[in-house]
Amino acid sequence: MDLKLTNKVAIVLAASKGLGKAVALALSAEGAKVIIGSRDEVELSKTAKAIQKITGNEVIALPVDVSNGDEITNFIEEAADTFGRIDILLNNAGGPPFNKFENFDDVAWQKAFELNLLSFARTSRLVLPYMQKTGSGRIINIISGSVKSVLASSVLSTSMRMGVVGMAKLMADEFGPYNITVNNVAPGLILTDRIKHTLPKDMDPEEAIKEKTKSIPLGRLGKPEELAALVTFLASAQASYISGTTIQVDGGANRSIF
Numbered sequence: 492m493d494l495k496l497t498n499k500v501a502i503v504l505a506a507s508k509g510l511g512k513a514v515a516l517a518l519s520a521e522g523a524k525v526i527i528g529s530r531d532e533v534e535l536s537k538t539a540k541a542i543q544k545i546t547g548n549e550v551i552a553l554p555v556d557v558s559n560g561d562e563i564t565n566f567i568e569e570a571a572d573t574f575g576r577i578d579i580l581l582n583n584a585g586g587p588p589f590n591k592f593e594n595f596d597d598v599a600w601q602k603a604f605e606l607n608l609l610s611f612a613r614t615s616r617l618v619l620p621y622m623q624k625t626g627s628g629r630i631i632n633i634i635s636g637s638v639k640s641v642l643a644s645s646v647l648s649t650s651m652r653m654g655v656v657g658m659a660k661l662m663a664d665e666f667g668p669y670n671i672t673v674n675n676v677a678p679g680l681i682l683t684d685r686i687k688h689t690l691p692k693d694m695d696p697e698e699a700i701k702e703k704t705k706s707i708p709l710g711r712l713g714k715p716e717e718l719a720a721l722v723t724f725l726a727s728a729q730a731s732y733i734s735g736t737t738i739q740v741d742g743g744a745n746r747s748i749f
């Protein structure tokens with residue numbers, strides 16, 4: 492299937508590794524010109540070069556801390572100047588810490604807000620004029636399966652992701668007339684550094700992963716490219732009538748019917 496992504500310009504955030512990197516690779520493999528952003532300039536530029544080597548398509552690395560408003564403004568301006576248009580925005584960021592509700596103070600809440608909700612609002616607001624100008628666009632937000640069923644100790648993540656769900660719904664409503672779609676992708680357990688770092692320290696990592704897979708119908712953790720495949724489809728011409736949705740990529744782990 493030709494996803495008609497050749498020469499589309501995609502911004503992929505938090506993309507030096509993990510889910511963002513997999514999305515950047517998948518979009519680039521479909522012919523998109525990709526601009527990736529995250530904080531570590533060295534890692535980011537290594538990732539851009541590695542993707543470009545595999546796909547043969549241009550990948551630009553622009554360092555940015557998505558929790559910093561000024562950095563985001565400069566990043567989007569530079570990204571827009573690079574190819575003269577923006578067709579696709581993948582909103583993504585590092586995850587907030589896990590802990591019980593009682594252990595988070597105002598500072599922790601504020602940080603999570605800036606990293607996982609305000610950053611998505613800022614980038615979206617800044618790319619929309621470019622999408623409105625071309626009369627089409629795709630905004631895709633990476634959130635978490637915790638918006639569908641309770642995940643212990645994820646209060647910061649869940650609260651901010653629920654905000655993204657609401658925001659995406661409102662944006663889908665407001666920007667549908669411009670042919671801009673807005674959707675969320677909710678990972679369950681996809682094997683990245685984020686998941687490796689949250690494994691219990693007192694267990695053998697392989698055992699800990701085995702333990703986690705017990706509640707997943709497909710019997711294994713997901714691979715980043717399995718999530719990237721959905722994002723790439725949502726970014727494509729074929730997904731033109733899908734907007735305002737939240738789709739899980741979780742091997743069937745979420746048992747809720749609605």
Ligand SMILES: NC(=O)c1ccc[n+]([C@@H]2O[C@H](COP(=O)([O-])OP(=O)(O)OC[C@H]3O[C@@H](n4cnc5c(N)ncnc54)[C@H](OP(=O)(O)O)[C@@H]3O)[C@@H](O)[C@H]2O)c1
Nearest residue numbers: 505507508509510529530531556557585586680681683685
């Ligand atoms: N993997 C899963 O199963 C899963 C499940 C549910 C939700 N999620 C969520 O999906 C998102 C991505 O997760 P992942 O598994 O890909 O994590 P990861 O492998 O740890 O990668 C995180 C990426 O985010 C970048 N990043 C972190 N803070 C940033 C910031 N302030 N500004 C810009 N970039 C930043 C990191 O690069 P730098 O360090 O260079 O900035 C890195 O490229 C997270 O929000 C996570 O909570 C993941």
